[in-house]
Amino acid sequence: MVQSTSRLAGDQAGAVRNQFDQQSGLPFLEVLSASEVESACQAWNHRWRNRIYTPWMTLAMFLSQILSSDHSCGDALERFQKYRKDCGLPPVADDTASYCEARQRLPEEVVWELARRSGQAIHQKADAHWLFQGRPVKLLDGSTVIMPDTEANQAEYPQSRSQKPGLGFPIARILVIISLAVGTVLEAAMGPYQGKQSSELGLFRQISGQLQPGDIALADRFFCNYWVIADSLRRGVDVVFRLHQTRKADFRRGRRLGPDDHIVTWPKSQRPDWMSPAEYAAMPKELRLREIRVRIKDRTKRTRELVIVTTLLDANKYLASALGDLFRQRWHAELDIRSIKTTMGMEMLRTKTPDMVRKEVGMHLLAYNLIRGVMAEAARGRDVQPRELSFNGARQTIRAFEETHLYEPQQIAADFPLLLDLISQKRVGDRPDRYEPRAIKRRPKPYRLLTMPRREAKRRIERGEIIYPRIKH
Secondary structure (H helix, E strand, O other): OHHHHHHHHHHHHHHHHHHHHOOOOOOOOOOOOHHHHHHHHHHOOOOOOOOOOOHHHHHHHHHHHHHOOOOOHHHHHHHHHHHHHHOOOOOOOOOOHHHHHHHHHOOHHHHHHHHHHHHHHHHHOOOHHHOEOOEOEEEEEEEEEEOOOOHHHHHHOOOOOOOOOOOOOOEEEEEEEEEOOOOOEEEEEEEEOOOOOOOHHHHHHHHHHHOOOOOEEEEOHHHOOHHHHHHHHHOOOEEEEEOOOOOOOOOOOOEEEEOOEEEEEEEOOOOOOOOOHHHHHHOOOEEEEEEEEEEEEOOOOOEEEEEEEEOOOOOOOOOHHHHHHHHHOOHHHHHHHHHHHHHOOOOEOOOOOHHHHHHHHHHHHHHHHHHHHHHHHHHOOOOOOHHHEOHHHHHHHHHHHHHHHOOOHHHHHHHHHHHHHHHHOOEOOOOOOOOOOOOOOOOOOOOOOOOOOHHHHHHHHHOOOOOOOOOOO
């Protein structure tokens, strides 16, 4: 009798769990469905048993953890306990071991695949008037992240060579391709901060296939080299880059299109070490490019001059002023990366092994894309563009809904129009050519810098050899 009762309770719990797993979306979001998660798992041959922490449930908890101000596994587990209580299910074990094991079981490829799929799906649904003359624009930019100082992380993502052993943090470089229209990350690559093929250009070569015919690539001068432009043209992709600092524009030469606007020819450069002779031979012998000088006035009334290089040669179709305005939107890449790193807390990662580090980065990109998806939906039909909405405001609103609607997709679906309406009201001001002093007002705590490995410092403190007094300002 006891055995049959236990089996019945288990069947009921399984039925409730399966019913939840089949819901149309993750908490507060309709962009990512349980079937999409299952499809990604199958694509990477990830199989799982019918257990409490399914891949979809693990992703839901991981996303909740990323969006929480706490960021701890314990906080995510407490939210899950509340959901189970609301569903009439028995509580799970109070420690986080099972949840952490579930996170480790989830393949990092699945997380990155879902981040890509979500970003691209939202980008493809962008309204026509969000594009640049009907063409999608994709931003290229890179950044870095640091992580806990463990042996495994140091082995794969070594700290900067300028830091002494035990005094730095492992550091990784990240390159992202972002949709200008909706702000989602379409593709990303991650690698060591230093070493062979670890530069932003090296990472870009790994993911350049994400650029599709008809796209326009928008980036700063670091990407303005012969090989990136030639490869982009081969793919049917146009570029709008700032002229690299090693090249000089001479507007007295070339075919003049207008004031500070001309077409020039770049001869083929010497073969770089990373390129094979066959690849070099396939490259064009020269490139016909358009150079435009743009003058920008900042709030101090100071005029800055920039030279833009583009493959959009038709001066009647692509006016110089329009291309200048387009390049000024490159600043969105900086803002988007700041949203991911600072606003969402990815600047300092928390996981202690390289595979979990990559998984944590992928989850941040996935969470970011899902928020951008809700913002795009909020902008649609409300006479506003996604870029006019506040990312931080949207994140705060979504977090408020998550706390009151956690793991309740039916209630979320009912209140989804209210969520969109609230987000559509969170606008950002028109801030062209915004600038800030690169200085901080808030001082750090008055402690000395650690000049030896922490373990050694603790041993010497224990022996009474050194002390660390507070610094007097």
